[in-house]
Amino acid sequence: MLSAYTTRLKLRLRKRFQRFVARRNPPARSVTLDQKRIFIFPSRVGFFFGLCLVVMLIAAINYQNNMSFALTFLLATLFVIAVLHTFANLSGLAIHAVHAQPAFPGHQSEFQILIQKTKPRTYYALHLQWTDSSAAVVNLVGESSERVSLHTAVGKRGWFNPGRLLIESTYPLGLLRCWTWIDLDLHALVYPRPVPCGPLPGLATDKPDGSAVPIVGNDDFYGFRDYQVRDSLKQVHWKGLAKGQSLQSKQYGAYADSSVWLDWNAFPGLGGELRLSHLCYWVLEYESQNIEYGLRMPGVVIAPDVGGNHRDEVLKALALYTIEGRAR
Amino acid sequence: MKAEQQIPRNALVWSVITLFALVAPHLSRIPLWVLAVYVFAAFWRSMVYRGRWSFPGQGVKLALIVTGFTGIFLSFGTLVGLEPTVALLLTAFALKFIELAERKDAYVLLFLGYFICVTEFLFTQDLLIVLYSLFTVTLITTALLALHQPGQHKFNPRTIRPAAVMLLQAFPLMLVLFFLFPRIGPLWTVPLKSHTAMTGVSDFMRPGDISNLSQSDEVAFRAQFEGDIPPASELYWRGLVFSKLTDGAWTSLRYYQVPADQRRQKNPDITGPSLNYSIIMEPTQQNWLYSLRYALPLQRKVTKTADYRLYSPVVLEDKYQYKVRSWPDTRLELELTPWRRDTELALPPRDNPRTRAFAQQLRRDSSSDRAFVDALLQKFNRENYVYTLRPPTLGEDAMDEFLFQTRRGFCEHYAYAFVVIMRAAGVPARVVAGYQGGEINPINKTVIVHQFDAHAWAEVWYEGEGWVRVDPTAAVSPDRIEWGLEQALAGEGSFLENLPLSPLRFRSVVWINSLRLRYDALTWQWQKWVVGYNSETQFDYLQKYLGELTGRKFVLILLGSWALVLIPVGLSLLARRDLKRIAPLDKMYLAFCLKLEKMGVARSAGETPGDYAQRAAQVLPAMATAIGNITGLYDDLAYNNAAMTQSKEAAVLNELKMAVRGFRT
Numbered sequence: 001m002l003s004a005y006t007t008r009l010k011l012r013l014r015k016r017f018q019r020f021v022a023r024r025n026p027p028a029r030s031v032t033l034d035q036k037r038i039f040i041f042p043s044r045v046g047f048f049f050g051l052c053l054v055v056m057l058i059a060a061i062n063y064q065n066n067m068s069f070a071l072t073f074l075l076a077t078l079f080v081i082a083v084l085h086t087f088a089n090l091s092g093l094a095i096h097a098v099h100a101q102p103a104f105p106g107h108q109s110e111f112q113i114l115i116q117k118t119k120p121r122t123y124y125a126l127h128l129q130w131t132d133s134s135a136a137v138v139n140l141v142g143e144s145s146e147r148v149s150l151h152t153a154v155g156k157r158g159w160f161n162p163g164r165l166l167i168e169s170t171y172p173l174g175l176l177r178c179w180t181w182i183d184l185d186l187h188a189l190v191y192p193r194p195v196p197c198g199p200l201p202g203l204a205t206d207k208p209d210g211s212a213v214p215i216v217g218n219d220d221f222y223g224f225r226d227y228q229v230r231d232s233l234k235q236v237h238w239k240g241l242a243k244g245q246s247l248q249s250k251q252y253g254a255y256a257d258s259s260v261w262l263d264w265n266a267f268p269g270l271g272g273e274l275r276l277s278h279l280c281y282w283v284l285e286y287e288s289q290n291i292e293y294g295l296r297m298p299g300v301v302i303a304p305d306v307g308g309n310h311r312d313e314v315l316k317a318l319a320l321y322t323i324e325g326r327a328r
Numbered sequence: 329m330k331a332e333q334q335i336p337r338n339a340l341v342w343s344v345i346t347l348f349a350l351v352a353p354h355l356s357r358i359p360l361w362v363l364a365v366y367v368f369a370a371f372w373r374s375m376v377y378r379g380r381w382s383f384p385g386q387g388v389k390l391a392l393i394v395t396g397f398t399g400i401f402l403s404f405g406t407l408v409g410l411e412p413t414v415a416l417l418l419t420a421f422a423l424k425f426i427e428l429a430e431r432k433d434a435y436v437l438l439f440l441g442y443f444i445c446v447t448e449f450l451f452t453q454d455l456l457i458v459l460y461s462l463f464t465v466t467l468i469t470t471a472l473l474a475l476h477q478p479g480q481h482k483f484n485p486r487t488i489r490p491a492a493v494m495l496l497q498a499f500p501l502m503l504v505l506f507f508l509f510p511r512i513g514p515l516w517t518v519p520l521k522s523h524t525a526m527t528g529v530s531d532f533m534r535p536g537d538i539s540n541l542s543q544s545d546e547v548a549f550r551a552q553f554e555g556d557i558p559p560a561s562e563l564y565w566r567g568l569v570f571s572k573l574t575d576g577a578w579t580s581l582r583y584y585q586v587p588a589d590q591r592r593q594k595n596p597d598i599t600g601p602s603l604n605y606s607i608i609m610e611p612t613q614q615n616w617l618y619s620l621r622y623a624l625p626l627q628r629k630v631t632k633t634a635d636y637r638l639y640s641p642v643v644l645e646d647k648y649q650y651k652v653r654s655w656p657d658t659r660l661e662l663e664l665t666p667w668r669r670d671t672e673l674a675l676p677p678r679d680n681p682r683t684r685a686f687a688q689q690l691r692r693d694s695s696s697d698r699a700f701v702d703a704l705l706q707k708f709n710r711e712n713y714v715y716t717l718r719p720p721t722l723g724e725d726a727m728d729e730f731l732f733q734t735r736r737g738f739c740e741h742y743a744y745a746f747v748v749i750m751r752a753a754g755v756p757a758r759v760v761a762g763y764q765g766g767e768i769n770p771i772n773k774t775v776i777v778h779q780f781d782a783h784a785w786a787e788v789w790y791e792g793e794g795w796v797r798v799d800p801t802a803a804v805s806p807d808r809i810e811w812g813l814e815q816a817l818a819g820e821g822s823f824l825e826n827l828p829l830s831p832l833r834f835r836s837v838v839w840i841n842s843l844r845l846r847y848d849a850l851t852w853q854w855q856k857w858v859v860g861y862n863s864e865t866q867f868d869y870l871q872k873y874l875g876e877l878t879g880r881k882f883v884l885i886l887l888g889s890w891a892l893v894l895i896p897v898g899l900s901l902l903a904r905r906d907l908k909r910i911a912p913l914d915k916m917y918l919a920f921c922l923k924l925e926k927m928g929v930a931r932s933a934g935e936t937p938g939d940y941a942q943r944a945a946q947v948l949p950a951m952a953t954a955i956g957n958i959t960g961l962y963d964d965l966a967y968n969n970a971a972m973t974q975s976k977e978a979a980v981l982n983e984l985k986m987a988v989r990g991f992r993t
Binding site: 030035045048049052055056058059060061062063064065066067068069070071072073074075076077078080081082084085087088091092094096124125127137139170171172173174 | 332431432435439442443445446449450453458461465469472473475476477478479490491494495497498499501502505506509511512513514515516517646858859860861862890894897898901902967
């Protein structure tokens with residue numbers, strides 16, 4: 001009963017604290033840590049140290065021993081001085097959002113941030129972590145900045161923000177914990193979850209499995225293969241040979257149907273998310289088979305193509321379908 | 329184990345240094361095998377580091393702890409008391425080091441280390457030990473700091489710097505707290521230093537006891553006089569009055585041996601000039617205090633006894649400081665009560681028959697008590713009595729043997745014989761023990777009294793004069809009283825013969841002696857102002873400098889004086905130190921903003937340079953390129969300067985300067 005109450009109280013306090021933090025630290029691409037953003041409180045070790053000091057003080061009182069008094073006070077005031085030093089170990093750090101890798105739901109995404117000094121001093125044992133992410137410990141001693149990658153599992157389709165980044169440090173003595181929560185404007189794109197489905201109906205392909213058939217011809221450049229005796233000399237990749245690569249010939253292909261269209265309307269009766277998931281599956285399929293594909297969705301038309309950039313563009317369109325986009 | 333919970337190698341090395349630095353000052357009071365445990369622990373941990381051995385398992389740990397406890401118990405015969413407790417603490421400290429695996433182990437180890445520093449002070453608060461402890465505290469703090477510098481795989485001697493800086497910053501705050509913190513009495517009784525032998529003159533004197541004490545060069549106490557120091561021959565420091573002779577040994581009267589109505593001191597009529605002085609005694613584990621007669625304590629907590637001595641109700645376990653005023657000319661106890669007279673005349677029956685017979689004969693031949701005393705001193709002086717630190721041991725009738733056969737003795741022999749002769753002849757007399765003379769330190773005008781100044785003399789009671797001091801040793805060896813023991817034993821060469829390295833044997837070497845005296849003067853100041861700072865002196869100082877101290881005032885003074893240190897330290901730590909480098913950049917950008925403002929585009933509060941530039945470019949499309957250029961340069965310098973070299977930065981700064989200067993419609 002009581003514990004339930006305290007848990008509720010704790011949750012409420014935590015929520016209130018988070019709101020307080022959010023008010024103080026609005027999201028930004030770059031944040032420089034200053035007095036307003038940094039919180040400090042004795043760590044568990046600090047409380048233990050305090051307990052030790054009390055024991056020492058009792059010994060000093062009971063033995064009426066002045067040097068014991070002096071040592072106890074020296075350590076107590078060291079604790080006080082450590083507040084400033086612990087604080088200084090976060091103060092003046094600039095945190096920049098660098099990059100967030102797109103990922104599929106439930107997969108790990110890499111979030112890159114740059115942590116940079118704005119003061120000529122050393123920083124030790126900076127612990128960086130998003131709520132559910134891997135943690136990193138960074139020293140900034142000789143170098144003036146350091147790139148940090150943290151991995152965390154992303155949520156559902158759209159933009160994923162890992163929440164507030166916790167930066168904490170107990171340097172120099174471990175007696176105090178100094179921390180800050182910063183809301184970095186850093187979002188990872190989350191693609192729809194790929195869900196396989198049967199062959200797409202109504203697609204203009206020759207093969208029922210929807211794959212394109214490469215016909216060796218002169219239409220479009222398709223790739224390289226090791227030179228074979230029957231290959232035309234016109235097709236030899238001379239430039240590659242000049243660079244010292246083995247003899248290869250260029251392959252040109254023509255598709256049975258020059259382009260495949262992935263169509264929103266190809267899934268009658270299915271829900272929006274499932275459609276996106278199927279479309280996503282087919283994007284990956286075609287990409288792996290090197291077949292050109294285009295995308296047709298309400299409000300979005302992407303001309304057929306193949307390759308990494310095209311893939312990213314199509315997946316982004318799928319990811320952000322009906323979700324307010326961002327200018328990045 | 330998480331990476332940050334690991335102990336960096338640097339911290340490990342600092343911990344080993346700390347380990348041995350902490351045990352060093354305790355070596356004299358712990359069994360030697362404890363040191364072996366330290367070497368063993370360091371060895372084991374280094375083998376773990378090299379990957380050859382592993383951390384001890386639960387069973388091994390338990391076995392080690394049990395062995396440690398048993399060892400301490402066998403060495404001391406007990407686990408109660410300060411020394412066994414400290415030895416246990418030190419052993420636990422070493423054993424904890426073996427299982428130093430994670431950061432949390434290190435916290436326990438290092439905090440225990442701080443505690444061991446405190447225990448050292450319970451034994452001694454000497455200046456050198458305190459300085460040394462300050463050093464060990466710095467070592468512990470360094471190890472603690474190194475623990476929070478992950479990735480330090482090499483021993484780094486410079487780690488001590490930030491730790492020392494922090495301690496230096498804490499030091500003034502500590503001084504304020506030390507000065508202001510109320511000194512209250514003990515909360516409960518604490519284990520005593522059970523194994524420390526009582527030192528100094530003891531309440532039990534057999535022939536040979538004081539000559540043993542005189543082999544020691546340790547300091548018994550130091551005294552500082554207000555005004556001139558009396559001549560050495562007047563410095564008879566009374567500590568004990570031996571009124572009782574049983575089984576060949578003199579003892580003082582125990583509290584219960586004195587009738588209730590005789591316990592209070594009879595206040596004498598004070599006459600003559602007075603001497604004011606303060607004394608700092610070394611710990612004796614005894615109760616009596618030393619003073620020149622007739623002494624009155626100038627502070628509470630010191631009591632007076634019926635035989636005109638000063639007495640501390642608590643055993644002197646630490647150095648003890650007290651202030652005294654003495655009137656040497658005052659006559660003591662002009663009237664003797666019957667009980668007192670009987671006590672001061674009592675002799676064990678049938679002892680020393682020859683001495684008794686001699687005494688009675690000599691008294692009959694003398695006209696008065698005073699003449700009788702003179703005659704006896706004449707005898708000591710004229711006949712071939714020898715003052716020696718190597719007296720022969722005496723048998724059953726010790727005084728018969730000493731007076732008529734061996735004739736070689738130290739002060740206690742002469743005092744003993746003198747009082748026995750007096751009492752045998754019906755003259756009240758008693759032995760007084762304490763110290764005589766002392767070394768004058770010219771640097772701070774203190775008298776340093778060493779153990780070898782221990783002395784025994786006599787007091788005789790004359791009708792109408794009270795107790796009068798008579799020193800039979802002075803009759804045998806006047807040099808002892810005038811010049812001290814070293815001169816008196818010059819012929820024998822026995823002065824501190826067992827202490828070849830004692831600095832006191834090198835008093836003729838000027839620089840050694842001056843160094844010794846200087847340090848001694850420092851010790852006096854240290855003792856008087858720091859170690860001796862107690863509730864009384866605290867009250868006096870606070871009254872004197874701060875007036876009435878209320879709680880509010882206390883907090884104000886504490887925080888005010890702390891702020892004097894904390895604010896500069898905080899500013900130096902938290903202020904932007906690169907202000908100079910940034911200032912010209914900001915100045916230029918502000919100049920640019922000012923120019924734009926004159927053109928009608930004012931920067932709103934909180935607007936980023938990027939947003940501002942965009943807005944300005946829309947309003948002033950003709951200037952868009954220049955605006956973009958300046959903002960870009962500013963952005964590069966302010967936020968992307970990490971990758972720039974210094975010369976590149978200067979070049980960009982110059983470019984910005986030109987661009988801003990040339991920015992006009």
